[in-house]
Structure formats: C-alpha cells, structure tokens
Amino acid sequence: MAETDIRPTNFIRQIIDKDLDSGLHSQIYTRFPPEPNGFLHLGHAKSICLNFGLAQDYQGKCNLRFDDTNPEKENIDYVNAIKDDVHWLGFAWEGKERYSSDYFDQLHGYAVELIEKGLAYVDFSTQEEMREMRGTLTSPGKESPYRNTSPEENNAIFEKMTQGEYKEGECVLRAKIDMTSPFMCMRDPVIYRVKFAHHHQTGDKWCVYPMYDFTHCISDALEGITHSLCTLEFQDNRRLYDWVIDNISIDCTPRQYEFSRLNLEYTVLSKRKLIQLVEENHVDGWDDPRMPTIAGIRRRGYTPASVREFCKRIGVTKMDNIIEMSMLEACIRDDLNENASRAMAVLEPVKVVIENFPEDGLEMLTAANHPNDESKGTRELPFTKEVFIEAEDFKEEANKKFKRLVLGKEVRLRNAYVIKAERVEKDEAGNVTTIYCTYDSETLGKDPADGRKVKGVIHWVSATKGVEAEIRLYDRLFNVPNPAAEDDFAAAINPESLVIKHGVVEPSLLEAEEGKAIQFERTGYFCKDRTSTETRPVFNRTVGLRDTWAKIAG
C-alpha cells in the first residue's frame, strides 16, 4: 500500500538517537517478549512494530523471546501461533527464537549469587502472612522472621527447594531489599517459587521457576538488549529491574523504557478478557473475525501493511489513549482501495426482469477490475434477461436525492446498460418480488445519445449465472466504547456483531482466493473465508465503504 510518510518521532527514538550519538551504544538491540499464554492481538502489534521497526530503522537487531516462566498458563500451541503472527506482520527476528527458559540454569546461578551476597533468602511464611507483612500503599511493611537466615543455610535450603524437597507454596526465594520502600515491588519480592509443573520447553527438569521481575532483566542482559521496551504498568518494576542488574555479576546494562498500551474503542485488548471470550464461547475461537487478535483480523481480511500503517499512525507516547475504530478502518480502506480488485455481489437480492431482452439471451460484458488501475485487467460479466439488484436500490417512489432505481425512472446497471423500471409484482404482504424493466441497448459503455442524464449507478448480478454465497457482515464486538470499564464486559457484547446474508455474487468470484481482498462495488471489502465449499463460497466483510449516503439518509 502507499504507506504514509509519517516520520516517526517519539521519545524512544530520541533516547536512541542520544545513546547512539554519545557512543553509549554503537548498535541497538531490542526484543519482543510475549508470554505464550494466548494469541497475539493489536496491542502486541503495536509492540512488535515498535521493537522490530526500531531495529530495522536503526540497522540494529530484534529478538523474539518467549517469556515462559509460568508453565501452568503456557503451551506450545500459543508459541507456534505467535511465531506465525509475527511473520504474518512482516517481521523476522534475529536468529532462532529465544525462551526465558533457555536461561533457567543461569538464572538459578544468579539466584545463588544473591543468596551468597546475603541479598536473597528463603521464606517459609504463608502467602497470607507475606501479604500482611508487606504493608499497604501508605504504611511500610514488616521484615520476615526468615529474613536473617545465614547465606550458608539459605543456600542449603534453596538447594533442597530446587531438588523438590518442599511442596508448592511451602516456601519461596525472596530478594532482600527494603520492606519500607514506597515501591511495593521492592518490599522483598519473590523471585523463585516451587511449581511441580511440566514445562513446554524444559519438560520436568525444574520444580522451581523464576518470577518475571527476576527473569526479564537478566534475559535482556544475557541477550545484549540495549533498549528494553514495555508498557506503562511496569514503570515501578523498573526499580527492581535495575536492582537485579546492579546486584549480580553481569556486564551488560539494558535500560527499560515504558510506553502506553493500545486501547481501541468497542473492543478489549487484554489477554485475560480475550481468553474469556474464547472459553465462554462468546466468539468462535481465537480467529473469529470479530476478535482483535492478529489471527482474527487476518481472517477478517486486514492486511499486514494496514496494521503496520495503523501502528505508525497512532504513535508511541506515555499518554493513556483510546483509539477510535475509524483510525483502524481508514488504514485498511486506504490499502484495499488501492489494491483490491472490484467485483459485484448482491447481498439482499430482488429480481429484475428486462422485458425487451431476448428470453435466453446471454451477453458477455467486459468490466475493469479496478477503476483507476488498468494494469489490474478486466473480467467477463454475464448479462442476462433476469438479474438481481439490491433490494434497497429500488423504491416505487422517491425524491430526486435517491439516485437509484425508481418506478418510471432510469438507472445505470454498473458496467452494463441503462434500464428503466416499468412495473412491479408484489406478494400478499406487499413486498416487491419482481421489478419489470426495459433496457436501452445503445447505452453500453456510453451515455444515452439523446443527451438525457442518468445519474444513478447500481450493482447487479445475473440471476441465472450468478452464484449463491453466504456473506458475513461484522460489526463492533461490543456496543459500548470501553467495555473493559464495565462491571461485566461480556454483558456488553453486541448481539448483532455478526449478521449473515444469503446473497448472489458474480461467477468470477467462485475462483476467488481465500483471504484475498475484493471490493464488492458499492458495498465494501470482502474476502473468501476458509469455511467456503466448492459450490458455495463464504465471504467475510472486512470493512464497508465510506457511506456518506447512509449519513444523509439517517
């Protein structure tokens, strides 16, 4: 797509520029560190574009590292899905993917180092006791009775812990920092806990697993990361990040910088909530086209370039934000307007009989695949005596603002002839079932010779040659702008987020490639879904066209 020439200038680039100018670093090294406990979503896309984008722009490197320190919540399926999604977005990580678990041996060694320095101890307090002794936001904590155990004894106990001699929850390893710190995370944080869990990478080798705060900074340092970027909620944790690096024998000093996470109107971007949507079957899996997951928007028809452009347009700051859907939609429309081939599809068909067209007549018309790009070629369009048009494109009576088919008036069939509505046939309920028209055979590819003006153009599909199709129209998943702020966000799900239409599409669409964007003229951008069959295609609407008429008409 024609990507905008927005020149990213953000506070992180300023820091990097400074670090490069001062010679602190000669090359930058970033990393994207997801926990494999769910699918990636648009919030991750922001982080991916930031981390990999920075590495590209500054000719540095970027790792993909799975932050896999909690085996109970993680699995290999998520690992694979995440790798696919990063690739789909168009990025390649440095070397092989990394895992925090690659460093479990080293991490354990650093824990022992802290113990030997008297900077870590094993605590046998219960979770309840630990919480009480931690104090509150406004009152200091109290020191644990286990805090002054000797390094020798701690070492022996930690060794037993590692050997599986203590039960889960019986004890933890804590860093000895400051129980009165105003930073809650510095009040002797737990750095290792006992977990008899099978790990997707290390199997049953370990029964103690390091905590995030202890693991992340060391993993960064071991990989030579220069700029460790994460979201705002980790700002306090930076003190612990630095404390660990400062207190162990490691010669690399990565720096952590925090940016605000992405919030998007009418959806949720928290893994916990997305997992809930999937598990409670509010949606049809992680790749449901209504989901803000990478897998979901991909199936919906979003392109990698449009997502990258979106991330570029929203910028990177420390401000809390909630982005309007229109921002995302503008990005995909810009891409698809330029790149999607056009076709015709009728979502809500009503029959038109062209009375002065031969009974079994068949004319193959030629239509351009793109109005502004001849290189996209043309296609054949069968024109027959009976065609379908969109029910909403006909009215028995209407004022002149209605530029469509009206009884007694003319309209152009897109890529075909001008027709005139002569009379209608209705069912008992009064619904129009057939519109009888005549066509002007001299208007193919040209205006009427007598100079009469026909301003309306509507789309159509041959009734006899068209193909029946299921067309899925998606709308916002929630009907409130900020569902995360609801007491029960699932109660705010939009019951009309999926509307299924049984329409008719032009025959060329039978060969449409799965996932490839097509514009159904006048209605929107669509792509064939993976649930299509040989004879009955299924199309997902990616996004509608801008519709100023709908605004005028209410």
Add this chain to the structure above:
RNA sequence: UGGGGUAUAGCCAAGCGGUAAGGCAGCGGGUUUUGAUCCCGCCAUUCGUUGGUUCAAAUCCAGCUACCCCAGCCA
C-alpha cells in the same frame, strides 16, 4: 492518605524559549458508470488550572486539579 506516571481539538499526535505540524473524524465544494476513490477549501488567538520568570512561555519555575498504575508464589 505513600510512591510512580500523564495532561496540546471529538480521537490520536508533533512541538524541546521566538509566536500551535500532521493523521483520523467532521463540515463545505469539484470530478466520477462505485453516494467509493481522487481533488480543493474549512476545522486550537491557544496548549488541564492559577500564579511567577522573560522583550518573548505549550515549552522554564511554583502551587493546584483531573486521570492512569502499584499491596500475585501473574506477566
């Protein structure tokens, strides 16, 4: 009530002591065999607020206000 952060248009976002970029949305108009696209124009005398410094302040200083985050053996 402790600490860490953030305040520039409806939504994002530049700006870094010299007189408010850009995008999205919106509003006018033009072209058009998609009410699309495209094109043209409009859209902050003012930067949360109150004071101060300065020839000059969104930018520096002080106070105030609002909002977000932190009391997992989650990340």
